[in-house]
Amino acid sequence: MLSEQVYAQLQGAIMRGDYSPGEALKPQDLAREQGVSLAVTREALVRLVGEGLADRLPNRGFAVPLLSDHRWQEIAEARRVIEPAVLRMSIERGDVDWEARVRAAHHRLARTPAYVPEEGEHYTGAWAEAHRVFHRTLLDACGNRALLETFDRLWTASELARRWSAHRDPDRDGAEEHRRLEEAALARDADTAAAVLVQHLTLTVAALTDASGQASP
Amino acid sequence: MLSEQVYAQLQGAIMRGDYSPGEALKPQDLAREQGVSLAVTREALVRLVGEGLADRLPNRGFAVPLLSDHRWQEIAEARRVIEPAVLRMSIERGDVDWEARVRAAHHRLARTPAYVPEEGEHYTGAWAEAHRVFHRTLLDACGNRALLETFDRLWTASELARRWSAHRDPDRDGAEEHRRLEEAALARDADTAAAVLVQHLTLTVAALTDASGQASP
DNA sequence: GTAGCATCAATAATCGATTATTGCTTCGAT
DNA sequence: ATCGAAGCAATAATCGATTATTGATGCTAC
Structure with a gap:
């Protein structure tokens, strides 16, 4: 078609x-x-x-949509509300195959360079995709299509907003947060995983909207 | 257009x-x-x-979509995950105007007949709309467009699935649950409101999918 | 009698052209 | 000089017709 x-x-x-x-x-x-x-x-x-x-x-x-800073923060808040709950379900329900996929997705993310000199000031397409797949994989053992579709929609909106956010922060790729997220998920520690995810989302939006634009590990 | x-x-x-x-x-x-x-x-x-x-x-x-029973339960689960959290935010943030709109929406819902003989076996269009507005109003003080759009989408899917669910239960309109929901929301009792909402959603899906099809107050 | 292929009608997908609306520009009046 | 109305060019929305695909029907060969 x-x-x-x-x-x-x-x-x-x-x-x-x-x-x-x-x-x-x-x-x-x-x-x-x-x-x-x-x-x-x-x-x-x-x-x-x-x-x-x-x-x-x-x-x-x-x-092309005009995304206000306010809209971007709304999307980030929506993700902080929804994703931790879905992550808990996923950790509860995931099987060994899911664990393997989480490991694989994290490995790919960690080994994909986020920035390369020639691709301008933004992270690479390959990293963006690996990043999406990692977060998506963490959630997908929840087994609920409606929730995963909601995630997909918010992720898309989030990435678009991030692309045009006032403060780009090339030093921040959240590698350490991703590592802790993988660790907690595989340890089936839902409380820690949810907390790390909320922190990850909070720091991301903070880095991209605050005038200070603090870098993070 | x-x-x-x-x-x-x-x-x-x-x-x-x-x-x-x-x-x-x-x-x-x-x-x-x-x-x-x-x-x-x-x-x-x-x-x-x-x-x-x-x-x-x-x-x-x-x-027209073919909705499996499984799909319908997924949508209901997604609502149980998302809506209580949004309701808490709404209760936290709502002002007097919101309280007034909740009262108005509940009044309209309570006074709209859910079933009339001539309109077949399903609830009336007017009741369906009053029902939607009541639930939407409860949540809309959360002030987050992304979350409210998510609600709208899930509500639509939910209503479509309900329309064609195997077991229609004309005796169940959840009037008492709506009353308790309004009461808890206006009392700013987020815990109770969230619990009642989860119960409301659980009973609705149970009534429409169980072979037993138990009626409820 | 049945399996497989060719034909056909229905309709999905696409196209090029037509009509209607919008914002801009220009011209005139005060 | 500035404000307002009329005209204009750009393009959004709509239309009627064309092309391509599909699933079904019926025919033929074994």
């Missing part, structure tokens, strides 16, 4: 920061660039709006 | 149960019925898929 390809391409471009926040996404231009018809780009854009990756201004077309 | 109207119409029809689960949603038929072009119905259907109110079968078109 053509619209699927266009959707994937656009999603990647927006998440990668190829467009600035607020920038118009003109169906005609996109159609010409990708060599497809208006209907196809239109469908992709409508889907993007549904996922929160584009805004729709009635009769004024589509645009 | 035309697609908006078509979307609203379709959403209503699906939630109302005008189509059976699994039934195909043919763009051509819908376009003819509503007197619009294919592009318009197509856009509405794509949006519906995004909201989980329609399934998309690649190259086989759109259809």
Whole structure:
């Protein structure tokens, strides 16, 4: 399906920061660039709006969302509310296969360089993906599709907001927090794991919104 | 915008149960019925898929979702995980205006008949809406759009699943639980409110999935 | 009688063109 | 010079028609 390809391409471009926040996404231009018809780009854009990756201004077309600092903090708070609870369920229910996948995901994350000189000031695409997979894997033994879909949605919004947050903090990748998270999860220590996760989320949002922008290990 | 109207119409029809689960949603038929072009119905259907109110079968078109009993229980579990936490925040942060809106929403819910003979075996549209507004109002003082959007999404999925659940239980409308919920919320008793909410959600899913189908006050 | 292939009708996906709306620009009046 | 209204260019929204896929039907070969 053509619209699927266009959707994937656009999603990647927006998440990668190829467009600035607020920038118009003109169906005609996109159609010409990708060599497809208006209907196809239109469908992709409508889907993007549904996922929160584009805004729709009635009769004024589509645009990359403008994320306020406030919105970013709301998303972070939502994650602090939901993810620890899901993590507890996951730790409760996970089997050996899950443990193995957590180890694998953490290993990949720890060994993937977060920043490389030539890719600008942001972390690499490979690290972003490894980061997502690690957090997703931690939760996915909860076995509840509705909760995991909620996680996916919040993660996407979170990454988009983070991409454009005022204060980028290249020194912070939370490696130590990830290590403690893996450790607590595999030890089935739900209290510690939940606490570390809350701290991780709190520090991340703090590093990206505070004027001080404190670095962390 | 035309697609908006078509979307609203379709959403209503699906939630109302005008189509059976699994039934195909043919763009051509819908376009003819509503007197619009294919592009318009197509856009509405794509949006519906995004909201989980329609399934998309690649190259086989759109259809009303088939909800398994398992899926329904997952959604209910997700609500039990998320909503009590949001309710606590709402109780913590709500002001007098919120208290007034909770009272108003509960009053409307309590005074709206849940069932009328002529509207078939299901509760009325007016009651369903009053029910949604009451639960939504309880939570909305949390002030977090991301969390409220999550609630909206889960509520929609929940109502759709409930509509087609195997065991409908016309005697159960949870009036007493709603009363206790209102009482605890206004008394700012977060622990009690959260406990009542969990019980309310648990009883609802139990009444609709158990073969026994026990009625409750 | 059955298995497998070819044909066909239904419809999903896509396209190019048309209509309607918006914000900007320009022109005129005060 | 500035404010306001009319015209204009850009583009969003919509449409009708075309192409591609699918699942079903019926035919043929064994």
